[in-house]
Amino acid sequence: LALCAGSELLLLDEPTAAVDAAGRERILDVITARAQTGSAVLVTTHRFDDVERVADRAVILDHGRAVAQGTLADLTKVDDRIEFASIAGLDTAALGATLGRPVSEVRRGWYRADMPPTPAAVAAINSWLADNGAMAESMLAGRRTLESLFLELTNGESVDADGGRP
Numbered sequence: 001l002a003l004c005a006g007s008e009l010l011l012l013d014e015p016t017a018a019v020d021a022a023g024r025e026r027i028l029d030v031i032t033a034r035a036q037t038g039s040a041v042l043v044t045t046h047r048f049d050d051v052e053r054v055a056d057r058a059v060i061l062d063h064g065r066a067v068a069q070g071t072l073a074d075l076t077k078v079d080d081r082i083e084f085a086s087i088a089g090l091d092t093a094a095l096g097a098t099l100g101r102p103v104s105e106v107r108r109g110w111y112r113a114d115m116p117p118t119p120a121a122v123a124a125i126n127s128w129l130a131d132n133g134a135m136a137e138s139m140l141a142g143r144r145t146l147e148s149l150f151l152e153l154t155n156g157e158s159v160d161a162d163g164g165r166p
Contacts, residue, residue, distance in 0.1 A: 010034060010041045016050055028054055048146040052076075060150050067153045076143045082113045082121060083148060084139040086129060098128050106148070107156075117141035 015031065016024045031054045035041045045051060051058050052072060059069040068075060088109040096103040101115040115121050122141050129135050 007034075008039055010039055012041065012043045014045055015043060016045065016047060024050075048150065051146055058146060060146065060153065062150070062154050068149060072146075075146060075149055078117075078142065078144050080114060080116055081144065082115060082117050082125060082139065082141045083144055084111050084113075084125065084136040085109055086111065086134045086136055090129075090132070090134060094132075095125070095128050099124055106151070110148075 010031075012031070015027050019027060028050060031041055031043065035054065035056075041054075043051070043054065055072060057069070057071050058075060060067050060075075083106075086109060088105070090105065090111065092103040092105055092111065095111075095113075099113060099115060099121070101113055103111060103113045106112050113121070113125060122139065125139075126136060
């Protein structure tokens with residue numbers, strides 16, 4: 001990654017593409033440091049986790065069309081959901097019956113419980129998982145990932161050239 005010293009504006013297109021894990025970390029650290037010293041940084045990427053790590057604001061594009069924009073806090077905040085990763089194929093009907101709320105496997109091994117993210121709800125999910133020989137590998141209570149938002153906005157589908165869905 002070559003940067004001009006003292007640049008007030010950095011435009012970076014896929015800066016972490018085809019880079020090993022250590023190189024990716026160094027690039028993200030440089031981007032963060034430059035932003036903290038006052039440079040405006042515009043990054044285009046397909047890596048939602050990179051955006052969540054270095055950005056203050058984001059615009060989500062789907063085939064060149066803005067489908068969401070705002071601060072990361074605004075884009076990822078939800079009031080009625082808990083998302084978690086666990087083993088694929090959990091009995092979502094049984095978990096939903098225990099919680100009294102719908103639970104779905106939105107993609108392999110990633111689940112969404114449609115309920116307020118209270119400490120009691122998080123404990124109930126973890127308890128059910130433990131009772132069923134599983135555990136939450138990660139959990140988002142009261143927020144979602146940018147990737148989840150993108151998949152929701154696009155129904156997990158691409159938009160074709162004229163803006164329609166296949």
